[in-house]
Amino acid sequence: MKAALHIKYDKKNINLTITEIAKPIITDNQVLVKVTAAGVNPLDNMISRGEVKMIVPYKLPQTAGNEVVGVIEELGSRVSNFKLGDRVFARLPLDHIGAFAEYVGVDSEALAKVPEYLTDIEAAAVPLTALTIMQALELMGAQAGKTIFISGGTGGVGGMAIPIAKAKGLKVITNGAAVNAERVLNLGADRFIDYKTEDYTKTVSNVDYVLDTLGGAETEKQMSIMKKGGHLVSLRAMPNGAFAKRMNLPKWKQILLGLAGRKFDKMAEKYGVHYHFIFVESNGAQLQEVADIFSNLEIKPSIDTVYTFDEVNAALDKVANGRSRGKTVLSFE
Missing domain, CATH: 3.40.50.720 (NAD(P)-binding Rossmann-like Domain)
Structure with a gap:
């Protein structure tokens, strides 16, 4: 599968490397999510520049991306709160990021169901x-x-x-x-x-x-x-x-x-x-509470620019240097 990787920490270069890597093999507590959209955040650039090494020392190379939306394609044997085909979103666990890829394995406790009224692109603006x-x-x-x-x-x-x-x-x-x-x-x-x-x-x-x-x-x-x-x-x-x-x-x-x-x-x-x-951590139960609040109010997050996955570096540059009036999102569709 295609994935965008942090190869090395570099204060002057936030570009990721797009390459082919193996599809994740999930554990009993995880689900395999086919990624449809991913939020692009200042945090992604901070990781590339080595600015959060003190808090989360990632072992490089590391698939980038903290915020994911997608569809469940495979369930771990201990997962009972989701089913195949569920549309889900998450702030990925700190020690297991990787939203900028075609698939990601996610601990089920990090996930929540996407409110029906939101598109995948809109949903990508919510978790983090x-x-x-x-x-x-x-x-x-x-x-x-x-x-x-x-x-x-x-x-x-x-x-x-x-x-x-x-x-x-x-x-x-x-x-x-x-x-x-x-x-x-x-x-x-x-x-x-x-x-x-x-x-x-x-x-x-x-x-x-x-x-x-x-x-x-x-x-x-x-x-x-x-x-x-x-x-x-x-x-x-x-x-x-x-x-x-x-x-x-x-x-x-x-x-x-x-x-x-x-x-x-x-x-x-x-x-x-x-x-x-605060440095935000994954929490599916809290995210589900947000999803329920948003479903009642039908709040629409504001989206600035949508890029294709192959344009990930342009998206990261936009977040670093462009004036934004909303969220920058990668679309995998």
Whole structure:
């Protein structure tokens, strides 16, 4: 079968090598998925550049791709929750990625059924982002009735975070460009802030939770609007010791990341809040919950560009260098 491989870590070259490899042989707990679409993410480029080696040290060559949609063609002997022909999607397990291939073997616990109203291309935009939100809310200990601030909620992350947070009973405040206000309010946001005309640090306070999608100087600004004891989860800042411990990384990595994230721990201490960093993991049960929420609301993820599998390197370049108004997806059809 054809697959796109990470051959070596290279900070200056994110290109993958398309080659023929053996079709996966599945274990008793896995299913064989014929890939129909795959989401293309900044994470794919970060892996190529060696930027996540500290968290997941892949043994190269490695089939690339973290986010998959496809049809089950073979079932492991212990798999009982799926059947042949099911249309499924997943954020693939960290230690077993490989969405950029004609087939992939997937642990059944990582999978969920694709909502019927979504095309394969649309479905490819869901798992990684949606699971990030679910796991961030879990890390926050988010409770219905409390308030969350989602920074930069007009992007792809916000497009999923807002309806999921609302489905969990949270009050949602977000900010972004005014041109997107109506769309964001239609997703369920309770309050929209135009970042050009309103400084949220002056007009928002007592927030219980923050989903930081921006990083940089915005992380501290967001801490300043929170209640004492609140929880901020960052998708863009720095891993810390608590993150390393949660990921069961070796002791030496816990020490290194503890030092790397110390600045953010200190910052959180200054504001009396909790700082968390997240690296999304596979979880079929959480993804199924998202699929059910989305089926009720019929949310359509926004898609920017669809490439063929042979154009994988153009897709990766688009994610690295192009301005996106939605998800970049590979189609295998």
